[in-house]
Amino acid sequence: MKKFQYLTLIILFFGLSCEYNSKDYFPSLVGLKWVYSIVIKSSYTGKSYNKRIMITNHSQKKKGNLTELSKLYSDGSFYSYEIGNNRITRSSVILAFSDGIDEPVKKIIYPDMTFKQKEWIVREQLFLVRGFQPPLLNVKPRSQFDMKYKVTKKYKNFKIKNNSFKDCLEVEGKGTTDFIGDTRSGPIEVQITNVEILCNGIGLVKQTRTEDTNASAFGNMTLTKSLMSFK
Numbered sequence: 001m002k003k004f005q006y007l008t009l010i011i012l013f014f015g016l017s018c019e020y021n022s023k024d025y026f027p028s029l030v031g032l033k034w035v036y037s038i039v040i041k042s043s044y045t046g047k048s049y050n051k052r053i054m055i056t057n058h059s060q061k062k063k064g065n066l067t068e069l070s071k072l073y074s075d076g077s078f079y080s081y082e083i084g085n086n087r088i089t090r091s092s093v094i095l096a097f098s099d100g101i102d103e104p105v106k107k108i109i110y111p112d113m114t115f116k117q118k119e120w121i122v123r124e125q126l127f128l129v130r131g132f133q134p135p136l137l138n139v140k141p142r143s144q145f146d147m148k149y150k151v152t153k154k155y156k157n158f159k160i161k162n163n164s165f166k167d168c169l170e171v172e173g174k175g176t177t178d179f180i181g182d183t184r185s186g187p188i189e190v191q192i193t194n195v196e197i198l199c200n201g202i203g204l205v206k207q208t209r210t211e212d213t214n215a216s217a218f219g220n221m222t223l224t225k226s227l228m229s230f231k
Contacts (some may be wrong), residue, residue, distance in 0.1 A: 023114060025115070026113065026203055027201060028069045030057050030058070030060050033055070033230070035055075035228045036055070036225050036227055037051075038223065041222045042219055044218070052074075052228070055072070055073055056072045057070075058070045066082045073096070079093055080092040088108070089106065090108075093105050107122065108120075119151075123146060124146075125142050125144045126142060126179070130221070136181050147173040147194065149172065150173075152170050152171070153170035155169070155170070158205065160205060165199040165205055169197070171197075176190065176192070189214055190212065193208075194208075202230055207223070208224050209222070210223075
């Protein structure tokens with residue numbers, strides 16, 4: 001009887017381990033496509049800018065113990081990632097527009113693919129903040145900072161518009177930086193918050209990022225990225 005109970009516990013343990021390890025918050029199958037709606041709002045203008053973007057898993061190849069995955073964006077940009085050692089690393093970026101990346105291109109995005117590690121730090125830069133009045137009109141600071149991320153919530157079901165997703169995580173990042181907008185004034189402080197909802201088997205389904213300043217010429221900027229379709 002004891003031997004039977006012991007074998008049952010072993011089977012149950014391995015069954016649960018396999019189920020847990022099968023979670024995938026960064027699907028890498030070639031051909032998968034995500035279509036997102038993106039809304040960028042400015043507190044200065046009170047207006048919003050809307051667009052759609054499609055992201056496709058373009059190609060995949062093995063590099064030793066790692067898998068290199070390339071993602072093609074519908075604007076022509078190209079991002080590559082290394083998947084392995086239980087983490088996701090961004091390895092290269094080719095942008096289709098003039099604004100570059102000042103932050104480290106190669107960096108760990110998710111240090112733990114199963115999110116047992118609850119907190120981590122990612123080096124990032126400002127990309128929403130911009131000036132809206134002279135002499136700071138169209139000034140786009142690129143200050144870098146450390147974004148401190150942590151898993152803040154788990155969802156059995158997460159609803160967005162008319163879609164419902166199962167087995168999701170909420171990941172929140174917070175950071176602070178500053179920049180000199182005008183040499184006649186002091187540094188302008190920026191508070192950054194980034195919240196992502198990641199769902200098993202799908203990846204990112206929603207992102208809300210805010211970059212808030214205390215300067216009237218810049219105001220506050222918010223980006224909302226919502227999944228419209230996945231196939």
